Amino acid sequence: MKNVIITGTSRGIGLQLARIFAEAGHRVLALSRNARPVMEWDHPNITSFSFDLSVKDDLEKLTDFISGKWKGKADILINNAGKLVNKPFAEITPEEFEEVYQVNVFGVAEMIRRVLPFMPGEGHVVNISSMGGVQGSVKFPGLAAYSSSKGAVITLTELLAEEYKETGPSFNVLALGAVQTEMLEEAFPGYQAPLSASEMASYIFDFALKGNTYYNGKLLQVSNSTP
Template structure:
């Protein structure tokens, strides 16, 4: 699954799943553009990638802003001398009962999780076409993009939307040699799940850790997912072994949601 000397841009790469994806792609031979809002965390990831012998660059961008996403893609091409893969990983959680969602909360999660992916798809496809090259577009959905969960209604809606964008873009860009896929993690031991568990406890009155343990207890493989589990699958999507795959959003959750 060699991606030697390919250039990959990963959003939300300062921590968690995004960090694991960036370092896995670097370890597999790619030069990486790290996009995030936290400059200190981005620099730390870049240093590790460079220690692996790869080129790495950072770019601060808010993925909900179209111009900033396009600027990040342009920066990656100029700084690293190419552009082959984008991983639209950046996302935020929204934990709230549907009846209590405010316009502000709904707008925020949709702008980051849906518009952030849309702008990434647009910017990457435009760059691939400009360069006359094939490319890979990979976006973060979720098990919540296959099944709606209580207190995660808005979040689930955004992740269903990512699947829709993935399917439509795959059909629109297939003729240009652009593969468009998504990945659907489950319960990953990251700061996002810490926040999900905290908010669920706050709303339901459960003890901290109780909801997290309940979800993990339903995983067939018997453990929570790690960021590296997700990164391994994204590396497959980024590499040549997935060249005949497009428009898909497979679940990788250890056996929790089955479709």
């Protein structure tokens, strides 16, 4: 039984990840600004509370929970939360650009910083990025803030793996292609992806549990399609 923290669990892949881990017998802390979808399941293996990556009090609540309820141990952290703005570059305000980076980059970094003291050497941090953040991949107009922030997450993952390679935990990043989620609909209205949120969640579940046996500091492109 692992202690697993997942962000962005109000919908899509994050919501399905919480379900899969809990049904497999693991303890799950599901974090999202909207905790209701997870709380409505009332699953005995899931704890959820409203959580904003940019709010200091919420981050303190996170560390208090790990040190108290979980007796100071977190085995897996999946940074799945993401924010998307789909606008032409000239129309994106500085505030909107900053909001995307606050969730997708600064929030990821702060989650890791908070959880690291509780992770064993064999722990695993899995950051969820996007094919749009991979250097040399196909890019799409309107996603300047989102895709560039996901590129930053990839580099951050590589740097942290290097910094902690002697002690652990392991750090890996998954660049996802098209998955049928609400966020995909926001980015590409009307597009039908070949994979469902539950299918991708199943892959991430297996990778979070076993991937650090084979990889550390690696970017894996998990995509059979990009729009």
